[in-house]
Amino acid sequence: MLTWLLKLSWPALRHQAGRQLLALLAICLGVALSFAVHLLNSSALDEFGRASASLNGQPDLVLRAADGGGLPESLFARVAQDPAISLAAPVIEGQAQLRDAKGQPFNLRLIGWDALAAAVMNPQLLPNSGAKTSGGLTALIDPQQVWLNAAALQRLAPAARERGQALTLRAASADNGQALSLDLNLAGSVSAPGSPLAVMDIAAAQLLLSRLGRIDRIDLRLHNTGISPQAWLAQQSWPAGISAAPPPDEGARLSELTRAYRVNLSVLSLMALFTGSLLLFSVMSLSVAQRLPQWALLGVLGMTARERATMLLSEALLLGLIGSALGLLLGWGMAQLGLQVLGSQLGLSRSHATLAFEQLPWGAAAAFGALGVLVSLLSAALPALELRRLPVAQVLKGLGSQSALGLPAWLGPSLLTLGLGLAMLPPLPRSSGWAEVPLGAYAAMLSLLLGGIACVPQLLRLSMRALAHWPGASRSALLLLVRERARDQAGEASRALAGVLVSLSLSVSMLVMVGSFRLSLDDWLSRMLPADLYVRASLATGLDGQTAPLPTEFVEAVSASGLSEHLQPQRSDRIQLQGNSERFALMARRIDEARLPLQGDLARPEPQGTGKLGKIAEQDLTPIYISEALRDTLALRPGQRLMLLQPGGLNENAAASTPGAEQKPGLPAYVRGVWRDYARQSGAVLMPLDAYQRWRGDTRITELLIWLPEGQTAGPAIRRLRAIAAQPQDIEIAESADLREMSMKIFDRSFAVTVWLQAVTLAIGLFGIAAAQSAQMLARKREFGLLLHLGFCRADVLRLLLLEAGLLCAVGALAGLSLGLGLSAVLVWVLNPQSFHWSMDMHIPVARLAALAGAMWLAGVAAAWLAGRRAASDAAVHAVKEDW
Structure with a gap:
């Protein structure tokens, strides 16, 4: 069949x-x-x-120091002697620098390991099977040798990729952030994929990163004796601040x-x-x-x-x-x-x-x-x-x-009302795992689209009522025919307009959302980058890419040079909040509330109450400003009291699960306000620099914000700054204009795919207009033939078609604009805040929207005219004769 x-x-x-x-x-x-x-x-x-x-x-367990300060080597000796452990491998992790083919420094991940102990668990850190390594197994533990993966080798000059070439690795000291360097020989390559990576013996890594006597983690594999990792952990008694857990699933974390x-x-x-x-x-x-x-x-x-x-x-x-x-x-x-x-x-x-x-x-x-x-x-x-x-x-x-x-008249308004209700639904709870996927917003947009299509017949009838009051409408045969057809065939009109309505509304919504986001980002950059120059160290500490502190001598020399009209130091760090194990970005600087991109009103601390924090006086609380992501992630509110913990400070759950662990001194604070942070999708905290320095007892800074005297250009100032630095290659200097330009380029590149998808959708909608108009004209061929028999000329029929198409496409364009603005409101005020925790100010580009709607209207009218010329030809007369 x-x-x-x-x-x-x-x-x-x-x-x-x-x-x-x-x-x-x-x-x-x-x-x-x-x-x-x-x-x-x-x-x-x-x-x-x-x-x-x-x-x-592929270890069973990983031991780490909760404060990020490293583990003593004596702990490794103790763990390795445990009869339940079959393999124990010490590992050093960090960041280092090499110079690329253009002589510019680039960062790469650094792993120092004991190849003889950990080769079974990390086979991809071993030299490639096809590469010949001089020295045999002894080369794997030679502190003068280094291996690079393919991504790192591609960054080097061709001559530097040869085996045996001398390479100089630079890194920031874990103690004071000072730059250290180590001359090594390129021993070969490893097959580990991913970003640029350097692998070396653990002794050389400890020397380069200034971590003698300390290791970052211990990878453990248990004997297959029936004991589970959880049971083995329960039998241990670790010193304070030691965490033991299975290796994290980084792929799952990135997916989340x-x-x-x-x-x-x-x-x-x-x-x-x-x-x-x-x-x-x-x-x-x-x-x-x-x-x-x-x-x-x-x-x-x-x-x-x-x-x-x-x-x-x-x-x-x-x-x-x-x-x-x-x-x-x-x-x-x-x-x-x-x-x-x-x-x-x-x-x-x-x-x-x-x-x-x-x-x-x-x-x-x-x-x-x-x-x-x-x-x-x-x-x-x-x-x-x-x-x-x-x-x-x-x-x-x-x-x-x-x-x-035909569709019932109540369907369209009901779907639009349902869409508004769905848009107001709160996000899913975080326990569901889909908290950042706004299912309600997606359902609202679909309901609004279907409701807009269903409302077209009513909109067309309303436009006909308005047309009836047009001067001379009652005496015009063409307008009378247009009115009668629109009244009788309003259902068919909704089909003809479905494509243009959906494509136009989606294009309008994306245009408004992307434009609003771009303008909001531009305003945010002007607020967050007020200085002329920004200086930071090019070296990084840790695996999170945290910038190393600037040398104290360099900062003092810049302050005494008279180079700047105004100088503002800043410290970037990581902190934890009591009761939470995540680490959030921290920026400590002088706070100018008038320039902060605040959301909502500033707040005073909540009244004193029960508990340790509730008994602290208001003057003893430090005001902090949290990002929207942190507010949404931890359900914080302005005025709420909370405790800041030093980086790596154990939270209550970790302290309870780790015997002997103690809380490090925390800083009592309260949420003064919420600010926009377009630089990070995860949480961030902003606090006064003096409060941070008193709390941490650390006066080092990681960034300098420099305002130049009036009339001074950035070029000479940058050259003077590099001359002041003892190691100019370890200092990064950027102009605010360059940072803004780079940020906007990143934004445009990120949203380029949405522009292409929008263009494809719009093109499909234009094809839909042509197909719908052709269908309408062919179905009415006998009607046009009858009009020609009754005395209409071909030009009259074409004028009738143009009037109908103009009215129909005008209704579709206005409906598409209105529906698109409604969808853009869902995108701006619901979908983006729930998905990315980024709010923005809605901006309506009137001129571009008018041009877009006008182009769709012209396309619809042109399609009707082209299809009408064929339908109103002599074949229409013959179509009527076929019935005689």
């Missing part, structure tokens, strides 16, 4: 090849974009997971951190498929309209209503299968191109990467292919249902078809 229907469908598909090609293009692009985005996201996560696994190895971005990008890519479904719906409606006499003749010859509907669905199935297959191939190619162009931005190990065919996720490919087929069948469902209700005798007599299904 299906084979017979497909044989009948194929001539129709071939006869309408041009329009069917549009439908194939819509399905193909929708599937391709969705599949490509999925491949890019999954590839980045897989690559990061493989890189983390290669660096962390990037979930909101990946989901939003995937939903945006699916919008192209949704818009394509409307184009396919228009093509199917056009196919039915063109072949009404043939459908009716088939019905008279014995084809049942069910068989007619099945035949149309078989056409949609064939289009869906071909379009999905082409879309999967195109998506694979787009993902390959994306990895070549955007590989480094996706966190891949190489600047250029490819996906091997064996890496193709067949399950995901089948899912996206099935989605394309499903969308194709759903797009043809309504035309197929109308085809089942086709009055064949009436159509054969030339009386047309009245089988169109």
